[in-house]
Amino acid sequence: MAELDAVIHQPVRLKIMAALKALPINEQIEFVRLRKLVEATEGNLGAHIQTLEQAGYVAVEKDFADNRPRTRVKLTKQGRRAFEDYVAYLRGIISPES
């Protein structure tokens, strides 16, 4: 990666990506749980999820569970790769020789 990924390099989005990366591949997490995990407000999280979705890093699925609307988010293959590249880039800054 030639430069820092500006989409990921934002505190809330970084937490979102890291939280999603910790889950098994293709595992979805409910929006409500994700909000608690990254300690963001509903509106704030929604806006950042939208940015990540537009970049193709996360996929959002909306449906109904027990007659209640449910929003679930998961990391895409592209998002997983981008996050790994982002982490590698940061490590490269810390230890340029590695």
Next chain:
Amino acid sequence: MDPITINPQEAADALKQADAAERRSARAYVYQRFAPYLLLWGLIWVAGYGATDLVPRVAGWIWLGLVLVALAVSMAIGRRAEPGRLGPKSNWRYSLFFVAVWAFFASTYAVMAPVSGMQQGAFPPLVVAFIYILLGLWTGPRLVIAGLVVGALTLGGFFYLPQHFLLWEGFVGGGALILAGLWFRRV
């Protein structure tokens, strides 16, 4: 948009944030997966130990029935958590898992015999507590706490309330598992 430039300190801070979020999420995931099983076994303990105290003569049959129910519910929980991923092989794994657990306790009682009903009742919760503590050392402190609480309550009931031990184990031990299950569901 101009490329962002950051210094090594900022990079280290970002990595630290990412690492903390990743660890928190991984732990929450493990807890979430454990929660339904804790709730299930809490209910099984309440029913099993309670019934054993009321009708000890048929305790073996009661537990056999409850374990079969637990097996079926565990499989349903597994399927719900991983739809499409659990095939027929998983059914066999679940079944063999329960057979292995059953065989472990039956053989342990056989080699330790003679054991009293109270000892038989105390041993499984102590093994469960021990396993939770070991798993918790690698996955998260909530499991360690749940294991310590269940183990301490079991030992407390065994030594200080022997006349009501089965009821104690059912309602206090089982209740502790149910509370732990509810706690594990929270982020």
